[in-house]
Amino acid sequence: MGADVRQAGSILRFGVFELDLPAGELRKAGVQVKLQEQPYRVLLALVENAGRLVTRDELRERLWAKDTFVDFDHSLTIAVAKLRDALDDSSPSPRFIETIPRRAYPFLATVETVAARPKAADSVEPPLAVRRVQWPAW
Numbered sequence: 367m368g369a370d371v372r373q374a375g376s377i378l379r380f381g382v383f384e385l386d387l388p389a390g391e392l393r394k395a396g397v398q399v400k401l402q403e404q405p406y407r408v409l410l411a412l413v414e415n416a417g418r419l420v421t422r423d424e425l426r427e428r429l430w431a432k433d434t435f436v437d438f439d440h441s442l443t444i445a446v447a448k449l450r451d452a453l454d455d456s457s458p459s460p461r462f463i464e465t466i467p468r469r470a471y472p473f474l475a476t477v478e479t480v481a482a483r484p485k486a487a488d489s490v491e492p493p494l495a496v497r498r499v500q501w502p503a504w
Contacts, residue, residue: 376388376479376480376481377479377480377481378413378477378478378479378480379477379478379479379480380413380416380462380473380475380476380477380478381461381462381475382394382395383399383453384396384480385409385410385413387410390406392406392409392452399452400452401448401449401452402445402448404429404441404444404445404448405445405446405448405449405452407428407429407445408425408429408442408445408446408449408471409449409453411424411425411428411429412463412471412472412473413473413477415473416473416474416475416476416477417472417473418472419466419469419470419471419472420470420471420472420473421469421470422438422439422442422468422469422470422471425442425471426438426442429442429445446463446465446471449463450462450463460474461474461475462474462475
């Protein structure tokens with residue numbers, strides 16, 4: 367899986383989770399899961415590369431600009447921990463994110479790309495009829 371998963375309107379499904387790319391949301395069984403920007407971006411990088419090792423260097427290049435000064439190791443560790451918490455995943459027995467110490471993070475689950483649900487504004491249903499009521503003059 368590569369950059370083609372970022373098609374407009376794509377939703378990436380794995381387990382009971384959906385990653386809605388247009389909305390920038392993670393949902394569990396249809397309910398939005400709160401996720402900060404860095405953990406979301408880590409998840410997106412891992413899901414887009416499901417089945418292969420995503421190195422810590424790749425994540426650093428993708429998440430932080432070259433001129434950004436940050437404790438990368440600590441920041442990435444925190445982002446992955448928050449992500450595991452959101453996914454109800456664990457490091458000792460991972461279902462989604464495995465850790466190859468000091469090297470990489472492979473995404474373990476099968477990822478399926480599905481079309482996004484139509485927005486309410488895009489619905490093909492006709493608008494409701496407007497009924498005018500004339501109030502009596504008193």
